[in-house]
Amino acid sequence: MGSRIMQLLSLCLYVSLHSVVTSSFTPPDNYLVNCGSNTNVSVDNRVFVADGIQPGSVFLSSGESVSVTNPNPSSIAAPLYGTARIFKTASAYTFKINKLGTHLVRLHFSPFVTEDYNLGNANFSVSANGLLVLSHFSAKKPVFKEFVLMADKVNFEVLFVPNGEEDGLAFVCAIEVFSTPDDFILDNGVKLIGPNGVQEFKDLRLQTLETIHRINVGGPKLTPFNDTLWRTWVPDEEFLVSKLTAKLANTTHPPNYQKGGASREIAPDNVYMTAQQMNRDNTSSGFSYFNVTWDFPVGAGSVRHFVRLHFCDIVSIALNQLYFDVYINEFVAYKDVDLSSLTFHSLASPYYIDFVVDSENSRIVRVSIGPSDLSNILRKNAILNGVEIMRIVNFVGIRAESKKINKWILVGSIVGGVAVVCLAILAVLVVLRSKRRKAKPRPAESMGWTPLRGFGGSSLSKQSIVTTSTSPGQNGYLALKIPFAELESGTNNFDKNLVIGSGGFGMVYKGVLKDSTRVAVKRGVRGSRQGLPEFQTEITILSKIRHRHLVSLVGYCEEQSEMILVYEYMEKGALKNHLYGSNLPPLSWKQRLEICIGAARGLHYLHTGSAQGIIHRDIKSTNILLDENYVAKVADFGLSRSGPCLDETHVSTGVKGSFGYLDPEYFRRQQLTDKSDVYSFGVVLFEVLCARPAVDPLLDREQVNLAEWAMEWQKKGLLAQIIDPNLVGNINSNSLKKLGETAEKCLAEYGVDRPTMGDVLWNLEYALQLQDSKEPSQDTNHTTPEVLEHEAVPTVYSCSSRTDGDIQDATTDVTSGEIFSQLVNKEGR
Known part of the structure; x- marks a missing residue:
């Protein structure tokens, strides 16, 4: 009994101390106004004074106004909304600022x-x-608008201007103007996220911000009573794109605040004591490669938004267990977040990261978190505790429809604007003139790795792959170098309107070289080493192989801290876009088979064109591109690896790939073979047939994973019931049967039971013959075995030993025609 009393006393002591701590912040400026009222009102332990009671500190400037009272007090949403002050002409409240700096301004409205x-x-x-913070504003329900801005003058004015003539009205029910802590908004450390990668955003404190969302991720609604800055935080559930991907996390222990991290004024304790994490319980086959995503509506218009993300590691039991990536609007915003390091090697310590992003008329800001490649394969996780999104308000002085606003302000703005335009024109002329005088280009800045030189001196000369009749030549990789100035010119200075795709490496732009060659320009994040291995691998592989069904490398650039890869332009884009998620016309079954055959030819060439061969490691519908004639070409070789030597059965390497396409045997054993590509290609075959993603967390649990779901129907002999509705009635039954059997073999649990890509290619070509046949055979197997014998490689060379990530010499002069001669002549098998 005595122990129980002591526990209760300790709890009471904690609560009392906690209350003192959470209410410790006292704003130097703290104006709370109950507008249109003759009495004060108390809300959340704060007193809102009736306007006019304290002249000299809160007062109305000249202007016509009327006080009104809500005649239906039973419908009042809050005590502040019982009265209002109405303005018929431009009128203002003026507040005396005691401490210049960042202030919070809240305006309350109730349209009774x-x-x-x-x-x-x-x-x-x-x-x-x-x-100007609100333009042509109308309130249709009780609402408040919150702004964060710099009070840089002693007299701080909030001005209301009715729109319209004689009958125009403006009103307000309550006003809050109070100081924020000095570290509430900081200029340093803000990341600008967009098509050009991650850059520094400066002078955030000088911006005016309008709060759009304040989210307590994984937790309940928090009222101003629970927040030292009297904010409201709402739950995140309605913003989750897929609830199946997220799992709640919480703790009863208060946050471990550290100097340099977040404080209770940045966000209250309860925000950091709850979170959403990756829900690995709902993933099939033990996969851990997926993101948790939230979509936050922000309205129309191409404007910038300030995004603050709150983190507190309440899920790890030891340091350096949690590594994850953050994405905003599909761009990589922060790679390999390690909260242990950011919070000075402590757990459960609050931390926040600030970003600025462009909404690009998408009407939403999308925030995603996902596992990092740095984390342990068995402990991949990601976490998010809170989100704040604010619109960056343009610096525009209000226009006075009432004509009573000082006209000299308007005149001064016009004169100043004209002067600014003139100065800008003059500056442009000076710059252009200086460029014409500039004869020599500035020297290239090293990327921090050995430059790509000829085969004799480059570190990459030891990583040559298979070659065809096209070779880099005597100049080596230098022959593929493209000046940055040419790429800059060919993409209109990397115009965001020319963006045709994005990925982990960076943005992809449509461009034109000086010889009128149309190209796709993939630009890495400037100055970052992220993606450097992929950059080197792509150049190494694509500079030395050519094939009709492999995307060709036109060149690369490594100047001025840039990593840029230039490919042949593929007019029709990714196969995925022709299957689902776009308004493109559906492909016919014959087109789909021809595309799969083309991709299979490209993969077969990779696997068998040399003694070791090349394993792609990231086969999926987004990496199969189509040219103007719908000819398929395999793309994106950043994760590719050389295959095992003749005396080896596999390559031991870390797991890489895409969730939904990843070979489960490779995932479990971390042993890579060309059969891992075969598995991924099997998923693509079902993707082509069913026209749905490899993973769709919005579907019922048994349908989330395409490979597992389609295999169930295939084994029942009912595959025709789940095909793309656009194909119903247009597929020869024997052709469908052959493709289903081929995909089933590709998705065998063990690699030894899967066919080679040569076998897959043969079966797909046979499926196409069956589709074209007017009288297809009822027995689709009487002319050919389901799994054919493995093809012999025309020329074999010995392999040297290698380490993970290296691709050793294994060159041959075999052309694609020689390799595929056996495909058109059955005796060759």
């Missing part, structure tokens, strides 16, 4: 109806500190 006024019909604009 009185005998003389309908506040729901009011349409007006509001400026704060001379900046």
Whole structure:
């Protein structure tokens, strides 16, 4: 009994101390106004004073205004919304600022109806500190607008301007203006995320921010009573793209605040004591490669948004267990987040990261978290505790429809604007003139790795792959170098309107070289070493092989801290876009088979064109591209590896690939073979047939993984029931049967039971013959075995030993025609 009493006393002591701590912040400026009222009102232990009670500190400037009271108090949403002040002309509240700096401004509105006024019909604009924050605003329900801005003048003015003529109205029910802590908004460390990668964003404190969302991820709604800055935090559930991917995490222990991290004014304790993490319980086959994603509506318009993400590692039991990646609007925002290092090697310590992003008219800001390649394969996880999204308001002075705003401000703005335009034109002329005088290009900056030189001196000369009749020649890799200036010119200075894709490496732009060659330009994040191995591997492989069904490397650039790869342009884009997720016309069954055959030819060449061969490691529908004639070409060789030597059965290497396509045997044993590509290709075959993603977490649990779901129907002999509706009635039954059997063999649990890509290719060509046949055979197997004998490689060379990531010499002069001669002549098998 005594022990129980002591526990209760300890708990009471903690609660009392916690209350003192959470209410410790006292704003130097703290103006709370109950507008249109003659009495004060208490809300969340704060007193809102009636406007006019304290002249000299809170007062109305000249202008016509009326006080009104809600005639239906039973419908009042909050005590602050019982009264309002109405303005018929431009009018302002002025506040004396004691400490210049960042302030929070909240404006409360409730559009109630009185005998003389309908506040729901009011349409007006509001400026704060001379900046337009609300334009043509109308409130249709009780709402408040919150802004974070710099108070840089002693007299801080909030100005209301009715829109319209004689009958125009503006109104407000309550106003809050108070100081924030000095570290609430900082200029340093803010990351600008967009098509050009991650850059530094400066002068954030000078921006005016309008709060759009404040989210307590994984937790309940938090009211101003629980927040030292009197904020409201709402749950994240309605914003989750797929609830199946997320799992709640929480703790009863208070956060371990560290100097240099977040404070209770950045976010309250309860935000950091709850979170969402990856729900690995709902993933099939033990896969851990997926993201947790939230979509936050932000309205229309191409504007920038400030995004603050809150983190606190409440899921790890030891340091350096949690590594994850953060994505915003599909761009990599922060790679390999390690909260242990960021919080000075402590667990459960709050931390936040600030970003600025462009909404690009998408109407949403998408935030995703996913596992990092640095984390242990068995402990891959990601976590998010809170999200704040604010619109960056343009620096535009309010226009005075009422004509009573000082006209000299307008005149001064016009004159100043003209002067700025003139200066800008002059600056452009000076720059252009200096460029014409500039004869020599600036020297290239090294990427921090051995430059690609001729075969004699480059470190990459030891990583040559298979070659065909086309070779880099005597100049080696230098022959493929393209000047940065040419790529900059060919993409209109990397115009975001020319972006045709994006991925982990960077953005892909449509471009034109000076010889009028159309190209796809893949640009890595400038100055970053992220993706360097993939960059080297792509150049190494694609510079030395050519095949009709492999995307060709046109060149590369490594100047000025850039990593850029230039490919032949593929007019029709990725196969995926022709199957689902776009408005493109559906492909016919014959087109789909021809595309699969082309991709299979490219993969077969990779696997058998040399003694070791090349394993792609990332086969999926987004890496199969189509040219203007729908000819398929395999792309993206950043994860490719040389295959095992003749005396080896596999390559031991870390697991790489894409969730949904990954070979489960490779995943379990970390032993890579060309049969891993065969498995991935089997998933693509079902993807082509069913026209749905390899993984769709929005579907029922048994349908989430395409490979598992389709295999169930295939084994029942009912595959025709799940095909793309556009194909119903247009597929020869024997052709469908042959493709289903081929895909089933590809998806065998063990690699030794899967066919080679040569076998797959033969079966696909036979499926195409069956589709073209007017009288198809009822027995699809009487002319050919389901799994054919492995093809002999025309020329074999010995392999030297190698380590993970290296691709050793294994060159041959065999052409694609020689390799595929056996495919058109059955006796060759």
